[in-house]
Amino acid sequence: xxxxxxxxxxxxxxxxxxxxxxxxxxxxxxxxxxxxxxxxxxxxxxxxxxxxxxxxxxxxxxxxxxxxxxxxxxxxxxxxxxxxxxxxxxxxxxxxxxxxxxxxxxxxxxxxxxxxxxxxxxxxxxxxxxxxxxxxxxxxxxxxxxxxxxxxxxxxxxxxxxxxxxxxxxxxxxxxxxxxxxxxxxxxxxxxxxxxxx
Numbered sequence: 001x002x003x004x005x006x007x008x009x010x011x012x013x014x015x016x017x018x019x020x021x022x023x024x025x026x027x028x029x030x031x032x033x034x035x036x037x038x039x040x041x042x043x044x045x046x047x048x049x050x051x052x053x054x055x056x057x058x059x060x061x062x063x064x065x066x067x068x069x070x071x072x073x074x075x076x077x078x079x080x081x082x083x084x085x086x087x088x089x090x091x092x093x094x095x096x097x098x099x100x101x102x103x104x105x106x107x108x109x110x111x112x113x114x115x116x117x118x119x120x121x122x123x124x125x126x127x128x129x130x131x132x133x134x135x136x137x138x139x140x141x142x143x144x145x146x147x148x149x150x151x152x153x154x155x156x157x158x159x160x161x162x163x164x165x166x167x168x169x170x171x172x173x174x175x176x177x178x179x180x181x182x183x184x185x186x187x188x189x190x191x192x193x194x195x196x197x198x
Contacts, residue, residue: 065094068189104121106120
């Protein structure tokens with residue numbers, strides 16, 4: 001998984017930097033070029049300790065965490081026309097291990113020509129993901145649960161929950177996330193642990 005490789009690469013880079021500093025100090029001492037204290041020299045004043053700068057975060061690091069869908073809009077083809085569906089409520093988590101986990105207990109609703117459409121998703125999805133600063137690519141979805149279509153309150157069809165692996169475009173800033181594609185847009189807010197946040 002590229003995300004894990006990226007994390008491992010970062011750890012190796014940090015180890016190399018720390019190791020390089022230690023090796024440099026050892027060579028300085030071994031070559032005798034380190035200044036030796038003399039009786040006449042004044043003791044050096046201690047330098048103030050300065051915290052090292054925080055490692056810079058890649059834009060995709062913003063994805064990692066737990067999210068709650070606050071709005072969803074999509075255009076869906078049904079039989080003889082397109083219906084705009086809206087909804088909210090999916091819980092999902094982008095893991096630092098490159099795994100996306102989703103919990104569906106949601107209803108998407110829309111109307112067309114006086115008919116009421118409801119698409120009810122219940123179940124769970126687990127899939128792999130890889131992201132750069134603009135796009136999220138998915139693979140290997142595993143799903144459990146069902147999708148049910150109701151028209152005017154009557155069940156029209158029900159089938160196994162399935163998931164597309166089409167890439168998402170995204171923007172993420174702080175605790176706000178937006179995912180979008182050709183025929184849908186979704187917004188989510190970060191779910192913070194108890195005691196954190198505003």
